[in-house]
Amino acid sequence: MTRWGITLPLTGVPLPAHRELVERLPDLGYTDVWTAETAGSDAFTPLALASQWSSRLRLGTAVAPVFTRGPALLAMTASALADCAPGRFALGIGASSPGVVRDWNGLEHTQPYGRTRDTLRFLRSAFTGRQVTAQYPTFSVRGFRLDRPPATPPPVLLAALRPGMLRLAAAEADGAITNWLAPHDVPKVRAEVGEGTELVAPVFVCVTEDAREARRLGRMMISSYLTVPAYRAFQDWLGRTEPLAAMHRAWDAGERWRAVMAVPDEAVDELIVHGSAEECRARIRAYAEHGLDTPVIALLPSEGGDPVAQVEALAPGLD
Structure with missing residues (x-):
């Protein structure tokens, strides 16, 4: 089954004002709500709200950077979201970029592949509720245990752009989140992760003729x-x-x-x-036809456009 996601929050819409839309998304045909984390809202707060507004949506981060939260804090935050939406939360993690990590947060952005791999392995252990004491190649953890381990550990997906990280996602994670590709690019990415790994990608959409x-x-x-x-x-x-x-x-x-x-x-x-909205829906479907499991609409502002109305117009249920 092809999923159909939307990235929230929408540009120019306050977080609390999303409630009515989120409540209606499943009836419009949407299956997922995903968040980004760059310089707007953090990745988790919008999902915590959405978890209480609808019980029929999968919620996911695309992505939570592994450098800007320590491993234990990331595990705690993900566990809290999993508690809010049991069985419906997917944790997407990634290395982000030097601009976000170093220039905006004053942290070193070194060994991004290793840090992402080690965070994934730590999270797998932490979500069991067992105490974690481990020396990973890029960081160490001593004596950490989640007080509230998730009853249903969330699947962990990796932000992945090239073969090395894509293959890591296929081998150790529950899926891969890629970005900035055209429909005809999907088969090349799919070839690296194989058919059994979920492939998620934001699709940038501007509804304007x-x-x-x-x-x-x-x-x-x-x-x-x-x-x-x-x-x-x-x-x-x-x-x-x-x-x-x-x-x-x-x-x-x-x-x-x-x-x-x-x-x-x-x-x-x-x-x-x-x-047009109809043309955009057809192009989004082309991503799925080329092998993308979960296209996630990242709605771009258009002059004079109502973002809520555009989300409604892009709904898969209209086809």
Whole structure:
């Protein structure tokens, strides 16, 4: 079964004002609510609220960074969410980026693969309720035990962009969360995780028939995100080295505005879903047809658009 998720909170909508929408999401055909954690809401508070507004939605973090919370704190926070939504919470973890971890939180961003792997292994042990004393390659834990271990340990998914992390997700986690890909990119990612591993990905959607406006927003996002080294390497692996080369040259030269303008329309149209609500639904379904288990709509603001109405218009139940 293909799931159909939405990323909350919506831009410009206060957290408490989401209640009515969350209550109606299952009837619209949505199966999941996921959160991001960059510079807006944290990954857990919106899900705690949503857990009390609907008992029919799976809730997930996409993703909680492994550097900005200590291993024990991450285990405690995840356990609290699992208590709020027994059997309905999925913990997505990832390395995040140097900008978020180092520049915004004053922490070292070293050995991201190792730190993610070790956090996954620690969480597996911690969720059992047993005391954990272990020396992991990237950190150590001595004498930690959850006072309230989850009755149903949440599945743990890994944010993964390239073969190494994708294979780790397939081997040790319960799924992989990838990002910034087009429908035709999905089979290459799927090949690394195999058919038995859940594959989740945000799908950036701008509901507008003004292609110029959608591309303007898309160029700004692409130049901001895909110049981050991990995302740049991912796009190279997917085959976009040449289409994004001019953007990278301008960015590396410190010419930010030129970098934005250097993003070609074709790259925007591949990575950002835009058009009428009907056209957007069809493109989201294309991700599933190419092997994505759980497309998660990340709704982008459009001029004059009502985000709640757009969520309703993108509902799979309308097809």
